[in-house]
Amino acid sequence: MRKKKVLVAMSGGVDSAVAAYLLIQQGYEVAGFTARLWPDKPATSSKTQLHQSNMNEEISESASDAARVAAHLGISHYIEDLTEPFGKDVVEPFVQAYREGITPNPCVECNRRIKFDAFLKVADQLGYPLLATGHYASCVRDALTGEYRIKASEGPKDQSYVLYTLGQEQLSRIVLPLADYDKKTLRKMAKNAGLPVASKPDSQDICFVEDGDYAAFLERFDGKASEPGDFVDGSGHVVGRHKGIEHYTVGQRKGLGIAAAQPLYVIAVDARCHQVILGTADELMSRTMQLSQVNYISDQKPTEPFRANVKIRYSAPAVPAIIEPQSPGRAWITFDTPIRAVTPGQSAVFYDGPYLLGGGIIESVARKDECI
Structure with a gap:
């Protein structure tokens, strides 16, 4: 029986390294792929190319780490320069949002535009029908409807929140092997497998703002103080x-x-x-908000109000609310009780129990919007 071919997006960290290791153990034909997203050290070329254990010193640290893992596992490793689409589709909107007084979540846009769009195109170019990532979530198929669903991980690092922009076509091609594991277990597995990144520290939240100083980054990026x-x-x-x-x-x-x-x-x-x-603190509370860029995981889009649990930021708990679908791509949310610090630019994500239903960008809250 022919093995299923899967391209693993390898960041150079322990999560994606173990993802590749697990898929090999599960019988997949695996290759690794690392995207150069933000300038650090010069890339060897903008074209896809194969790197084995004889690493070129010009390759970035993360790509070098990923290639060392691939060499250890005996799989091919590819590098693609995606700095142009990443800058255009993730960094520039991030800067523009902050200049407009909005607090964006670039990880959502990176997953929407890069990891599950540009990465899938790379997989196509390389002849791999499936793409695997190190996200802490699972992709399952509903036995009754045949549709794919995203299920939140039970662990503290659940990352289903950033996957709400995906659709059925993308979900039919992705493999998420880490849902049942926690970070401690993954590091132990990596160490036992001899993976060279087993002790590598976790990456920062926003990869292109290295020092966490957003305002300084904005000024460096567009020259505006x-x-x-x-x-x-x-x-x-x-x-x-x-x-x-x-x-x-x-x-x-x-x-x-x-x-x-x-x-x-x-x-x-x-x-x-x-x-x-x-x-x-009382003035920080609100019950209603308007969403734009709404996406639903299912092809069966709701047309009537429905109840769900909603997270208004990555680390927030999911709380009960009513979602009222409006024109395509828009929705109005009313929470059962007021919640704190609803922030325009962040994502509101809907859940039915552990299953991800969809979400959208918080556009506004029920506050006065006139100059005062």
Whole structure:
């Protein structure tokens, strides 16, 4: 019987290394692939090419680590330069959103545009019908409907949240082998298998902002310095000066530099008026929000309101709400009880128990949107 061919997206970390190892154990014909997404060291070429154990010193550290794993496992390893689409589809929208007072989640766009679009095209070019990643989630097929579903991992590192943009065609081609494992177990497996990245530290959340200083990154990227403006309260009274809207996000308390009788938080960022609106913890609560760019995992799109549990950020708990589908790509959400710090630009993701239903980008909350 001919083995199924799968291309494993290898970041150079332990998760994708073990994913490749597990798929070999499961009988797949495996090859590894690493994408150069952000300039670090010069790539050898922009074309796909094969690298074995004799590593070229110009290859990035992550690609070198992935290739060492591939050599250890005895599989082919390919490198593709995707810096252009990554910059256009992930980094530029990230910068634009921050300049507009929005807090984006670039990992969602990376999964939408790069990992499950550009990566699948690379798999096609290399002749691999399946693509595997190291996401902590599982892709299962419903026995009754025949549709594919994303199921959240039970562990603390569940990553189903960033997969809500996928559709049935993509899901029919992906393999997610890590859903049943936690990080401690994976590191032990990697060590036992002799994988050279077994002790490598976890990567940072946003790969292209190495120091975590978003405002400094924005200035380096587009050459525009942050412009100071006014902190205002909910009534429009100026209560201080801020150092630029790019430095603030909804729910933030630290770093405001405002003395007040009670703790103040960022409750909104108004790029049009160049203001950061501050308020109390109570003013940070809301029950309703508008979504755009809504996607549903199933081909059977809902047309009537339905109940689901909703996460408003990656680390937030899923809480009950009613989702009202509107025109294509839009929805209105009403939570059963008010929730804290709903943030425009983040994703709201819908679940039915452990199963991912879909999600969308938070466009606005039920707050006054006029300049104050």
